[in-house]
Ligand SMILES: [Zn+2]
């Protein structure tokens with residue numbers, strides 16, 4: 001386990017437990033966003049509830065974010081450096097490939113500001129583009 005991964009947690013005041021380091025290490029190695037079940041399979045025999053709680057902690061502290069891609073099971077991906085507790089500064093578009101069923105972060109595609117009618121307050125924004133990814137296109 002590298003030092004950098006541990007620092008990612010400590011710099012956000014998250015205690016680097018063995019499970020948190022495992023989940024973080026796993027997420028870092030993934031080319032696309034993963035579901036709770038994917039992580040559970042990848043880290044077997046790890047406890048599903050513990051993994052779930054770890055992901056919640058990551059979400060609350062700007063380490064990872066969850067994505068509703070329309071498949072019914074949320075996906076998780078690591079955040080960028082500038083996210084921190086209570087504030088995600090990396091609102092970006094996600095891409096769901098209907099051929100390989102993978103969900104990708106598109107960090108360079110920032111979600112445009114949506115104007116809301118008076119009295120409406122946004123809590124979260126989710127923008128998922130569906131189509132075919134480069135690998136499947138080829
Ligand atoms: Zn993302």
Ligand SMILES: [Zn+2]
Pocket residue numbers: 097098099100101102132133134135136
């Ligand atoms: Zn694909």
